[in-house]
Amino acid sequence: MPDTELPATYRAPRLFVEAPLAAGAVLPLSREQARYLFAVLRRKPDAAVLLFNGRDGEWAAFLRQTGRDAGLLELAGQTRPPATHAGPWLLFAAIKRTPTELIVEKATELGVSRLLPVRTERSNQDRINHDRLTRIAIEAAEQSERLDVPAIEALQPLPDALADWPRDRLLIVGDETGTAPPMREALTGARPGPFGLLVGPEGGFAQGELDGLGQLDFVAKVGFGPRVLRAETAALVGLALGQAILGDFAKARPVTR
Amino acid sequence: MPDTELPATYRAPRLFVEAPLAAGAVLPLSREQARYLFAVLRRKPDAAVLLFNGRDGEWAAFLRQTGRDAGLLELAGQTRPPATHAGPWLLFAAIKRTPTELIVEKATELGVSRLLPVRTERSNQDRINHDRLTRIAIEAAEQSERLDVPAIEALQPLPDALADWPRDRLLIVGDETGTAPPMREALTGARPGPFGLLVGPEGGFAQGELDGLGQLDFVAKVGFGPRVLRAETAALVGLALGQAILGDFAKARPVTR
Structure with a gap:
């Protein structure tokens, strides 16, 4: 050129x-x-x-x-060369179309390798437009200089998505009740490695869901600061902090100048 | 109730x-x-x-x-009671309407106290809709349980925004060239305190702008990982990491259960 x-x-x-x-x-x-x-x-x-x-x-x-x-x-x-590093997984409660599309675009930019839309007690969407979300992910992958496009799974109930969870993959759960430690503190001493992030719908998780998640030994419930974040904002914040602490944000971009 | x-x-x-x-x-x-x-x-x-x-x-x-x-x-x-903590400042190159509105909404959720739209060499917007951005900030403040609404300054050239920069406020600059250290590494040992974040337009900063910023003793140039982020994504990532490392993300929400 x-x-x-x-x-x-x-x-x-x-x-x-x-x-x-x-x-x-x-x-x-x-x-x-x-x-x-x-x-x-x-x-x-x-x-x-x-x-x-x-x-x-x-x-x-x-x-x-x-x-x-x-x-x-x-x-x-x-x-x-092909990428050797696989990115985080993002589990997110199915929400309205516009914020869902924002989650898919931004999660792709932030390096997520699997997107798992889930149905929770308070999520209020029964379907996702898989083709449209795939097109958004492809476009974001092209633009962000990724080498792959994240897989977008079918919408499933949250318990199904957790049923075969790999025990070596930490699952960070955004907990809005104010009882969880801040994410950076919760991950003090955690080593870089595979992780997933789960964020709930606008109304948050039901108390029973949070209690159930707390029983799982691969789960870390965390808070994202003193304000109320929209679901899609919580997803982006959790991914940014997760990639900085456990993931590939320590890698630089190829030098362009 | x-x-x-x-x-x-x-x-x-x-x-x-x-x-x-x-x-x-x-x-x-x-x-x-x-x-x-x-x-x-x-x-x-x-x-x-x-x-x-x-x-x-x-x-x-x-x-x-x-x-x-x-x-x-x-x-x-x-x-x-009234908040005693003032949030970070966000300087962002004026970009298209939709991503600008996303920046204002999400920066409000993330606790920014001042929004400063700036004109850079490669920014391509000559005006912002101040009234509309103020309405978006008010709505985001109402929803996120903030106690204040961020001030939105008039669009100004970047050098003007930096002219009276307070020397005790670190300015984190998103540098996409791949030559800056990752943000978390760049802030190792930094103490919590006031900070600002500057993100450029889609085409990035001109080399002369980056060189000039590098001369300022309150500036830290940082990278946001190995992918290319859209301008609005860089703003959200920088704010999330900044609030986690230097800001108020260590505070929990009031307990709601």
Whole structure:
């Protein structure tokens, strides 16, 4: 790429694809991808595009145009190896559409590897739009320079999501009752490692749910400060603190200057 | 309040008002407030309402109806003393409407006391809707059980916002270039105290801006992990970590059970 001719904020487009990525591979563009690259982003033929599929790291490809809304990508070389680190899991009570979409977008930016929408006693949504949430996660993964897209599980009752919980994965539970220690204090001495975060719906967890969660030896109930946070805010705060204390926030971005 | 007759998720409405709050005071409701309490929230006469004005703590009042869309509030007693702790300041590059509104709402939930929109080399918005952002901040303050509403300053060039910066207030700067230490590491050993956070626009800061910021002895440049965060996500992550390490996240909420 002739970097010197590009504005300082130029970034090669990043696309999530399903196909395997390997040296010499040629990927046809879908009509939608071709339109996006040529018409929306106004990329010229031979422009560089970055690709990832969740398995093979990140690859640079050259864009070739074969028609008005048609083209293909010729893989040039690997730019990043596959990720070795799997991110946190986020369990969240199904809430309204807009905050749910915000949770999916921001959790993807923050490195979550699995999103598990759950039904709790006070959650009031019976379905999620899985296709739409997947599209939001893909877009956020493309934009945030992730190498994978988080898996979005089907909506399930909270007890089902906890039934096979791996014993080596700490589950941090946002407890709004004011009785749990602040998250940073609760995790004093905890070693970096796999974790999950569970946040409840607007009305909080029922007392019976909190009592039940307190019986589980992989659970740490924590508070997020003195104010009342909306459900989606609690999810973002818990993920930010979790990634800073236990996760990959200690890693820097690849240097860009 | 007869708690036993109320559902577990019941919460008295909280309203921000301008008037002084003191024992025996009677506040007329605006037509809008009366409609909100009687028609939207369906509160009956004599229902309890909580009030705050940013100066006098929080007060409980009883709702009296004097007409279809008219009523008043009779102050009963103080429920919380005035806050003694002032929150962090958030400087953010003016960005598009939706993410700006998200920043204002979430920063209010997270305890910010001053919001300072700034113009940077790569920010691309020349104005903010001050009235609308103030309404969003008031609503978030009511909902999050704050005792005050953050001040929202006029949009100004970044250098102006830094001109009179108090030397005892650390300014944490989100640096996306991959050269700054992770925020938690950068603040190792820092003592709780006043701080500000500065986040740039989508395209990041110009190199000259980052170099200039690095010359200031109250600035700490920090990274937020290995992914690219949107501007509004960086603001929320920086505030969450800042409040956990330097701010009031060590305080618990009043116990609600």
